[in-house]
Amino acid sequence: xxxxxxxxxxxxxxxxxxxxxxxxxxxxxxxxxxxxxxxxxxxxxxxxxxxxxxxxxxxxxxxxxxxxxxxxxxxxxxxxxxxxxxxxxxxxxxxxxxxxxxxxxxxxxxxxxxxxxxxxxxxxxxxxxxxxxxxxxxxxxxxxxxxxxxxxxxxxxxxxxxxxxxxxxxxxxxxxxxxxxxxxxxxxxxxxxxxxxxxxxxxxxxxxxxxxxxxxxxxxxxxxxxxxxxxxxxxxxxxxxxxxxxxxxxxxxxxxxxxxxxxxxxxxxxxxxxxxxxxxxxxxxxxxxxxxxxxxxxxxxxxxxxxxxxxxxxxxxxxxxxxxxxxxxxxxxxxxxxxxxxxxx
Amino acid sequence: xxxxxxxxxxxxxxxxxxxxxxxxxxxxxxxxxxxxxxxxxxxxxxxxxxxxxxxxxxxxxxxxxxxxxxxxxxxxxxxxxxxxxxxxxxxxxxxxxxxxxxxxxxxxxxxxxxxxxxxxxxxxxxxxxxxxxxxxxxxxxxxxxxxxxxxxxxxxxxxxxxxxxxxxxxxxxxxxxxxxxxxxxxxxxxxxxxxxxxxxxxxxxxxxxxxxxxxxxxxxxxxxxxxxxxxxxxxxxxxxxxxxxxxxxxxx
Ligand SMILES: Nc1ncnc2c1ncn2[C@@H]1O[C@H](COP(=O)(O)OP(=O)(O)OP(=O)(O)O)[C@@H](O)[C@H]1O
Ligand SMILES: [Mg+2]
Numbered sequence: 062x063x064x065x066x067x068x069x070x071x072x073x074x075x076x077x078x079x080x081x082x083x084x085x086x087x088x089x090x091x092x093x094x095x096x097x098x099x100x101x102x103x104x105x106x107x108x109x110x111x112x113x114x115x116x117x118x119x120x121x122x123x124x125x126x127x128x129x130x131x132x133x134x135x136x137x138x139x140x141x142x143x144x145x146x147x148x149x150x151x152x153x154x155x156x157x158x159x160x161x162x163x164x165x166x167x168x169x170x171x172x173x174x175x176x177x178x179x180x181x182x183x184x185x186x187x188x189x190x191x192x193x194x195x196x197x198x199x200x201x202x203x204x205x206x207x208x209x210x211x212x213x214x215x216x217x218x219x220x221x222x223x224x225x226x227x228x229x230x231x232x233x234x235x236x237x238x239x240x241x242x243x244x245x246x247x248x249x250x251x252x253x254x255x256x257x258x259x260x261x262x263x264x265x266x267x268x269x270x271x272x273x274x275x276x277x278x279x280x281x282x283x284x285x286x287x288x289x290x291x292x293x294x295x296x297x298x299x300x301x302x303x304x305x306x307x308x309x310x311x312x313x314x315x316x317x318x319x320x321x322x323x324x325x326x327x328x329x330x331x332x333x334x335x336x337x338x339x340x341x342x343x344x345x346x347x348x349x350x351x352x353x354x355x356x357x358x359x360x361x362x363x364x365x366x367x368x369x370x371x372x373x374x375x376x377x378x379x380x381x382x383x384x385x386x387x388x389x390x391x392x393x394x395x396x397x398x399x400x401x402x403x404x405x406x
Numbered sequence: 407x408x409x410x411x412x413x414x415x416x417x418x419x420x421x422x423x424x425x426x427x428x429x430x431x432x433x434x435x436x437x438x439x440x441x442x443x444x445x446x447x448x449x450x451x452x453x454x455x456x457x458x459x460x461x462x463x464x465x466x467x468x469x470x471x472x473x474x475x476x477x478x479x480x481x482x483x484x485x486x487x488x489x490x491x492x493x494x495x496x497x498x499x500x501x502x503x504x505x506x507x508x509x510x511x512x513x514x515x516x517x518x519x520x521x522x523x524x525x526x527x528x529x530x531x532x533x534x535x536x537x538x539x540x541x542x543x544x545x546x547x548x549x550x551x552x553x554x555x556x557x558x559x560x561x562x563x564x565x566x567x568x569x570x571x572x573x574x575x576x577x578x579x580x581x582x583x584x585x586x587x588x589x590x591x592x593x594x595x596x597x598x599x600x601x602x603x604x605x606x607x608x609x610x611x612x613x614x615x616x617x618x619x620x621x622x623x624x625x626x627x628x629x630x631x632x633x634x635x636x637x638x639x640x641x642x643x644x645x646x647x648x649x650x651x652x653x654x655x656x657x658x
Contacts, residue, residue: 265520276496284508285482
């Protein structure tokens with residue numbers, strides 16, 4: 062009886078602190094936005110750093126969504142940029158050829174780009190994820206390159222010319238004249254939505270299933286989980302958000318080219334996930350931010366920039382795996398603080 | 407009608423007949439033991455019953471339905487739960503989540519309810535927490551619900567695996583060496599727990615065990631496998647005094 066009461070009491074306490082955490086997170090989300098917009102409004106950031114705001118947000122969306130597949134499901138995907146590319150080109154083709162009010166047009170473009178990317182994700186995931194082993198890595202690697210080649214090969218309708226005829230352009234040239242709808246407000250709203258959805262997913266029934274498959278697929282099957290179905294689900298969700306990120310990045314600058322979304326981009330995204338920690342949403346956010354800003358900070362050292370970037374990357378990886386870092390995690394007060402900031406896991 | 411009826415079940419790995427011509431009849435509500443020397447084919451038999459391996463011949467009838475050819479997850483839905491000889495927990499998940507994930511086919515809500523946190527999400531999560539905690543309490547694991555499964559001591563990991571299998575509400579529970587690596591005290595406690603869950607959850611249990619005391623103490627009937635074939639079956643007194651069993655297994 063008494064233990065029953067105790068657990069009830071402590072669960073009440075838990076519920077109360079949970080509401081506080083939710084309030085804290087909402088305040089944090091608003092506060093960060095206010096800070097960013099004041100940095101922009103009062104010209105505290107110079108032009109170069111202002112130009113980084115959208116890429117940072119896009120990279121966060123990419124990293125968090127790839128983490129669903131690589132960190133939580135435990136499958137290696139090397140084609141995230143391929144889905145991004147599908148989103149970018151779908152979205153740009155839509156806004157170039159439609160004549161709607163800007164906001165509506167852009168929202169539809171985002172949803173459309175995500176959906177088309179998700180459909181591709183489904184058709185790639187179905188054969189690749191039914192097999193055990195690292196087939197997904199190979200298939201997604203090929204997929205990214207194939208998408209690039211296909212877009213280069215196509216003739217794309219790119220709006221109308223002065224006479225009212227549809228202009229066709231070669232895919233290799235990419236698309237130009239895209240409305241640059243995507244400012245930092247758009248990307249901020251999108252990334253908050255993506256993070257909340259991914260964090261909620263992980264803490265839901267479906268997220269538990271996904272992590273259980275990563276930890277032990279045979280045990281997952283033994284408790285009645287249709288493993289391949291949930292693998293595909295995770296993969297499709299990630300592809301959708303990669304598509305969304307693609308649409309946003311495609312509307313940040315007036316020109317997009319197929320080569321913008323190649324294998325190297327996929328690897329960059331994977332690096333965010335690995336550095337931030339597999340299965341840590343917070344880690345993905347931090348890593349994507351730091352690694353997007355870092356090349357800009359290193360710009361003054363010119364020729365040594367990429368060298369320094371690589372060295373810092375290795376140093377950060379080593380730090381993340383160090384005893385010092387593990388000690389920080391074990392420190393209770395620190396754990397409480399980071400617990401408050403925790404979105405996923 | 408028997409709950410589980412296995413006829414002429416066999417599987418070959420290359421030239422090795424790991425399980426050969428095995429027949430089993432399992433009645434509802436009983437506690438069965440499966441014994442045999444190392445490499446006799448006990449675990450392989452479990453893997454056949456749960457669809458991890460496909461048999462080369464034979465039938466497996468669960469409640470009158472042939473489950474040969476079904477996937478592992480379908481067989482669990484049909485009513486067979488199991489544990490593994492080499493523990494297979496979801497190591498990076500908490501104790502509570504290990505059990506909750508096994509409730510997945512019992513308490514459902516849609517993907518959208520989950521990611522958009524509809525009221526159904528909170529309602530079902532609460533139900534799942536309650537059921538999972540009740541099951542954990544049976545195994546005295548309720549204090550550890552927030553611990554990562556990999557941080558549990560060995561004996562508790564074995565218990566958690568049983569708890570997880572139970573959460574799927576099986577008709578038949580297969581336990582592969584549940585007492586392996588436990589000390590005598592833990593083993594005695596586990597025996598009580600196994601008996602308790604049979605009664606409380608009204609299920610049928612088939613367990614593989616090397617610990618003779620445990621088998622003789624709680625099983626109503628014992629099957630003995632040797633080189634993939636049936637060597638003997640019957641009550642513990644009969645089987646454990648069978649000269650063939652003594653030479654093949656106990657004498658070794
Ligand atoms: N996947 C497999 N491929 C090849 N041979 C296998 C496979 N699984 C099991 N075997 C073989 O089948 C035989 C029976 O193995 P099994 O694991 O069923 O024995 P067991 O009775 O459970 O033994 P133990 O008491 O050691 O757990 C062994 O000779 C084993 O090597
Ligand atoms: Mg075995």
